[in-house]
Amino acid sequence: MTDRNKPNMMRKMKGLMLTHMHRMITCREFEDFVLSYLDNELTGKQKSIFELHLRLCRECREYLAAYRRSMEIGRAVLPSPDDPLPADVPEDLITAILESRGA
Ligand SMILES: [Zn+2]
Secondary structure, three states: OOOOHHHHHHHHHHHHHHHHHOOOOOHHHHHHHHHHHHOOOOOHHHHHHHHHHHHHOHHHHHHHHHHHHHHHHHHHHOOOOOOOOOOOOOHHHHHHHHHHOOO
């Protein structure tokens, strides 16, 4: 083992320890939390667990960034009827959007 690899190894070990000792979430669970996190639906405790994982896991940071981007693009191109509309959208604009979508 070279000295260059050692810190990486230590980080992996630390990650494993945290996972087992502090009821941390896995990357899979992280993915399940992403939508609620972006919608601000997590409790304070869930949010801190989520953000802890986010700090420790680069892959999930990238996942979240990509998710955010695709959500923003998706919303800009095609507003979903399930998305809560901003309060300041005029009602005839909503009607016009709905009519243009054939709803
Ligand atoms: Zn992760």
